[in-house]
Amino acid sequence: MAEQRTAPPTVYDVASAAGVSIATVSRVLRTPDAVREGTRDRVQAAIRTLGYVPSGNARALAGKRTGVVGLLLPGFDVVPDERPDLVTDGGVRVVDDRRHVTQPFSSNLYFDEVLRGAETEAWQRGLALMVAAGRGSSRDVIVNDVAGRVDGLAVLAQTVPDDLLEHVARRIPVVVLADDRRSHGFDSVSVDNAAGMRTLGSHVIGRLGIRSSLVYLAGPIDSPDDIERSAGFRQALDDHGVPASAVRVVHGDFGRVRARELAAQLLDGDAAPRAIICSNDQSALGVLDAAVARGVRVPEDLVVTGFDGIDAGRFSVPRLTTVHQPMGELGRAAVRAIVDRLERREGPPRAMRLPVEVLLRESCPPAL
């Protein structure tokens, strides 16, 4: 690396090197046209030879805004992979990965997409993005830390307790993602869970004509997502005049393993279901696992649907019909919402709903 100097050069260094005042240096940086060409060139030359990089902190302090938005994620899992059999070792590990059962994707990918969306939008608006994962005990510190350096903050649902969020919101605009927080007074961006499930339900009930032997595999009772999705499905039943009693509701935990167990029970029971509507993709994959293990044909004997649109559903056998959530858009919308709020501090909280898309694949095709 280039030799690290004692102290980085400042405007003063540049100014004296170029024989001008610090104000002129600042102008060359911010409003180049307001400086005579000759002067400008001299200053730029000085900047170059000194290796001057303006301090963003000083700039933010002096100006009003920082040009940075923050994104708080719930924290990445730091679960070390379990490794498959080691075959040989010759400096480089060689692993027999043939039996390495394809793991369900971690939910991290979900955040990754949000993050990328936010980054993209921030970039397009000339903003920088500061990311932090709010985990463990140091979370409060981190939240404050980030909040103190950005113009606005996007927070994924369940990441930060409400009181902390309210505290921070007194300083900068806060947008909550994936959870409609209007009631709490925050701006929010979320996805249209209810409409998505309603549409999917209508497909199963209306188009495919499955009006009985229906199972709804729900998530944890306190999940906001699940509540909305369940409601959407109930609407679909209503739309087609199917009584709620025609549907058996089973509660899982959004996990693949638990779903597999539950599905096994259902499939082995006397009243075999004709369709299992799952509140998320992981559950649906678990159901597929159970079906495959029993030789139950999907979709001929059993129709299965999920919700989320995770990649694993594109690779399952059969491929999984699902409701796709626009994760990237969620991130982008978050940044947009922050910028909006920055320009218009007043006004009631806004809740933005992003549309979802039903993707019909083999596990529940367009027609049987």
Add this chain to the structure above:
Amino acid sequence: MAEQRTAPPTVYDVASAAGVSIATVSRVLRTPDAVREGTRDRVQAAIRTLGYVPSGNARALAGKRTGVVGLLLPGFDVVPDERPDLVTDGGVRVVDDRRHVTQPFSSNLYFDEVLRGAETEAWQRGLALMVAAGRGSSRDVIVNDVAGRVDGLAVLAQTVPDDLLEHVARRIPVVVLADDRRSHGFDSVSVDNAAGMRTLGSHVIGRLGIRSSLVYLAGPIDSPDDIERSAGFRQALDDHGVPASAVRVVHGDFGRVRARELAAQLLDGDAAPRAIICSNDQSALGVLDAAVARGVRVPEDLVVTGFDGIDAGRFSVPRLTTVHQPMGELGRAAVRAIVDRLERREGPPRAMRLPVEVLLRESCPPAL
């Protein structure tokens, strides 16, 4: 959201509210033990009721360091998805996704993993992470912007031109990822491309005994990764006394489509290859495509290998043997390298090499 006050409270506000000086407020925040308990409580109460969040910028300016590290990525692709057939529209789009060919994963996922690794490591060290994608004309601006706000910067190879990097490196430590830059004077973290390919090559040549009809499907001629990998393969040939002339080298572009075309030509030619060693996974997937299309059996008739360890290779049919790069580790190591350099400004540039792992899957199994 909570009502947005005119101006966020500052230390002064807290100080007067608590009846102390700003120095005491600062102490309560930085060195709580240096303040009498009663005073401390009063200050904390004031902080709470005022909704005070310290300005990270002012803090960074006054103190020496910012507690933030920067990560510069080459930029995410902003290619809008092409959408499959629209079936119906009832508020929610319903799409027949059955024929939607599973797309090659975008290389974005690669960056996502690096990003997550960096985030994880930064978090564990109590640092925040500032991400930016260096694209387009505004790149220089962004780079300077980020560099001006962080203690150190990690940059993915090919993201920033050398001169800019050198300029920035005069202010803060810079670590280059995925490219050995020692020669350029930068610290670097990269992956052991050569050893990985050498080991994989040895498996194919030595263990499987394929000593002729070998094809090496390389990447673009100017790719540093490809250069190292090719060298590794040549070493493997050497190790087993196979003359370089026994191998046909074909240059692709690291893309799936091009690889498919090239593989088609090879497979349709008179001298059908027994093994195609590819310089990356995307190419290998293209080769698999071509093989499948022709009824060429893998691995019975043709052995195929990749390099990278992208997820798509875990789902292909047959599953792809590859050399897995520890992307997450790359990000973590980058942050570590920055912290190291921060603590030890002096000293020659360091190049860290991360180990790779050969994953044997069905496309080139442990034994035939």
Add this chain to the structure above:
DNA sequence: GTGAAAGCGCTAACAG
């Protein structure tokens, strides 16, 4: 223990 005061590096009026 606590307060007073001097900057950190930059921007933004305000004069000239």
Add this chain to the structure above:
DNA sequence: CTGTTAGCGCTTTCAC
């Protein structure tokens, strides 16, 4: 066009 001069909000000696 360019220079002077206040701060921005906080940390940090140095006194008390």
